[in-house]
Amino acid sequence: MNTRIIAAIVRKDLRVVRRSRALMTPLIVLPVLLMIVFPTVFTFLPRILGGASAAFSEMFRNLPDPVKQQFGEFTEATWIRIVHTQMLAPLMLLVPFMVANVIAADGFAGERERKTLEPLLYTPATDAELFSAKLLAAWIPAVMIAFGGAFIYAVIVNVTAWPVMHRVFFPDLTWTVMVLWMAPAFAALGLAGMLLVSLRVRGMQEATQLGGLFVLPVIALVVGEVRGAILLGPMMAVAIGLLVWVIAGALLLFGVKRFKRTSLVGKL
Amino acid sequence: MPAILLDHVLHRYGDTMALRDLSLTVEEGEVFSLLGHNGAGKTTTVRIVNGLLAPASGTVLVFGRSPLTDGAVVRRRTAVLTESPTLDDRLTAVETLRAFAEMYDVPRADVGPRIDALLAEFGIADRANARVGGFSRGMKQRLSLARALVHDPDLLFLDEPTAGLDPVATQQLHDTVRQMARTRGRTVVLCTHNLVEAQALSDRVAVLGGGALLALGTPAELARRITPRLEVTIEIDPARHADAVALIAGLDGLTVAADRTGILRVGSIPRERVPDIAARLVASGIPLYRLEPHEPSLTDAYFALQQVGKGSA
Numbered sequence: 001m002n003t004r005i006i007a008a009i010v011r012k013d014l015r016v017v018r019r020s021r022a023l024m025t026p027l028i029v030l031p032v033l034l035m036i037v038f039p040t041v042f043t044f045l046p047r048i049l050g051g052a053s054a055a056f057s058e059m060f061r062n063l064p065d066p067v068k069q070q071f072g073e074f075t076e077a078t079w080i081r082i083v084h085t086q087m088l089a090p091l092m093l094l095v096p097f098m099v100a101n102v103i104a105a106d107g108f109a110g111e112r113e114r115k116t117l118e119p120l121l122y123t124p125a126t127d128a129e130l131f132s133a134k135l136l137a138a139w140i141p142a143v144m145i146a147f148g149g150a151f152i153y154a155v156i157v158n159v160t161a162w163p164v165m166h167r168v169f170f171p172d173l174t175w176t177v178m179v180l181w182m183a184p185a186f187a188a189l190g191l192a193g194m195l196l197v198s199l200r201v202r203g204m205q206e207a208t209q210l211g212g213l214f215v216l217p218v219i220a221l222v223v224g225e226v227r228g229a230i231l232l233g234p235m236m237a238v239a240i241g242l243l244v245w246v247i248a249g250a251l252l253l254f255g256v257k258r259f260k261r262t263s264l265v266g267k268l
Numbered sequence: 269m270p271a272i273l274l275d276h277v278l279h280r281y282g283d284t285m286a287l288r289d290l291s292l293t294v295e296e297g298e299v300f301s302l303l304g305h306n307g308a309g310k311t312t313t314v315r316i317v318n319g320l321l322a323p324a325s326g327t328v329l330v331f332g333r334s335p336l337t338d339g340a341v342v343r344r345r346t347a348v349l350t351e352s353p354t355l356d357d358r359l360t361a362v363e364t365l366r367a368f369a370e371m372y373d374v375p376r377a378d379v380g381p382r383i384d385a386l387l388a389e390f391g392i393a394d395r396a397n398a399r400v401g402g403f404s405r406g407m408k409q410r411l412s413l414a415r416a417l418v419h420d421p422d423l424l425f426l427d428e429p430t431a432g433l434d435p436v437a438t439q440q441l442h443d444t445v446r447q448m449a450r451t452r453g454r455t456v457v458l459c460t461h462n463l464v465e466a467q468a469l470s471d472r473v474a475v476l477g478g479g480a481l482l483a484l485g486t487p488a489e490l491a492r493r494i495t496p497r498l499e500v501t502i503e504i505d506p507a508r509h510a511d512a513v514a515l516i517a518g519l520d521g522l523t524v525a526a527d528r529t530g531i532l533r534v535g536s537i538p539r540e541r542v543p544d545i546a547a548r549l550v551a552s553g554i555p556l557y558r559l560e561p562h563e564p565s566l567t568d569a570y571f572a573l574q575q576v577g578k579g580s581a
Contacts, residue, residue: 011367012367119415124339
């Protein structure tokens with residue numbers, strides 16, 4: 001593997017993404033919404049809504065017993081802990097997934113649509129180098145944004161919740177596992193899904209529509225968490241992360257076998 | 269060792285035969301043209317030679333290496349200028365050249381000077397840091413050519429290289445091609461519909477039709493093979509015009525027409541009879557000022573070959 005060739009393709013792809021308003025808008029809006037706006041709003045929600053606290057109490061009563069036992073008596077501090085460590089936590093996984101998904105769509109289908117893939121195929125880059133470069137160009141920024149966003153999220157939560165919590169309570173172990181273990185896995189899933197789709201379609205629009213379907217496992221996790229059907233603890237986070245890594249790995253393995261110049265050129 | 273060797277190469281797209289038993293060699297330092305209509309197999313040949321397509325059968329060697337098994341090694345020595353400029357509009361000219369210099373593993377110390385030299389050579393130095401999206405078609409084509417040359421390839425494929433170029437840029441490209449081949453010993457393969465360009469630049473041409481090789485040779489050889497008879501313009505003393513017409517008309521199988529007094533146009537002369545006509549005019553005491561044979565052009569040969577190819581397909 002020639003790392004210089006791989007680095008050149010990664011740099012080129014990222015530069016191209018950075019200069020596309022159409023790509024950068026979702027890449028900025030989604031993390032800002034999920035990592036800054038949501039934690040701020042949800043921390044203050046009981047205080048903003050005031051009289052609606054009865055509704056929150058009702059919501060707490062409907063949570064499964066193990067969750068209630070974990071958090072004890074319902075107070076504003078309980079609300080803050082539930083919201084950030086349970087309800088909103090899986091939403092954070094959307095960020096690496098979507099970032100990887102969008103960049104991979106541009107790197108595979110977008111490049112083909114712009115007819116800039118052909119000169120890449122004529123370079124000395126081997127199929128493996130091309131494949132690795134395209135993966136890294138999507139995966140690295142996705143993970144970096146996830147890590148950076150998680151850090152900002154933690155700071156915001158601790159600062160906004162300080163009047164109630166009076167201590168640094170976040171992140172907990174589950175959330176740390178989610179960020180360090182699950183987020184990279186979901187980034188890999190996002191790009192693996194897009195890779196498979198891109199190998200079959202010609203256009204960027206088609207790719208993003210079909211590739212977006214791979215977000216369903218994340219949505220299922222979020223809904224499960226909010227409804228209390230899934231109690232995400234550290235072990236569960238490790239297990240789900242492992243499962244996602246295995247699925248993403250299998251999809252990538254399937255993809256790498258099909259990522260051949262001789263196949264790609266047929267779709268130019 | 270030839271730069272390119274194709275031996276009985278066959279390729280299909282589904283049921284469509286793209287290349288039919290194609291065999292040819294391109295020698296190092298040669299300017300070689302692949303001529304043919306759309307769908308003749310030119311682009312398929314370029315892709316096979318660069319390892320982007322695997323032929324169904326036959327042997328392909330580039331500088332003695334197989335593009336399928338040694339693709340990276342082969343492509344390090346080749347470059348392809350595609351028909352339409354395939355540049356990323358969001359990159360600047362410098363970023364484009366730098367990215368490809370790195371992908372071709374150009375030594376780090378050479379990257380900057382080489383980019384500067386190419387930008388200057390192709391007249392884009394003043395737009396070096398402008399995004400390609402704002403370039404005209406001609407500028408994009410020039411940048412594409414600069415990109416193709418950034419690693420100083422031994423074998424350069426140019427697919428319709430002058431499409432969209434103005435006459436000055438076209439002349440510059442022709443000079444580049446000649447310089448690459450004549451001065452630096454590089455091999456250039458032109459894929460073109462432009463027969464005048466092919467005739468002017470090529471050492472040899474291959475005419476493809478329906479994926480098959482219809483003819484191979486120098487432009488002059490092909491022209492002669494297809495049109496072995498010449499047309500000759502003869503300028504004689506106007507006072508002896510009638511004598512000259514009578515003399516030539518009396519020769520077996522020749523037709524003569526007069527453009528004006530003293531200028532005769534003799535059609536369809538077998539090449540070997542030209543000296544005989546000159547000798548007879550001189551022997552008759554007719555002052556001969558000029559005898560100019562008109563060689564059939566590659567264009568004549570090309571269309572004749574395509575008709576033959578159509579007939580045999």
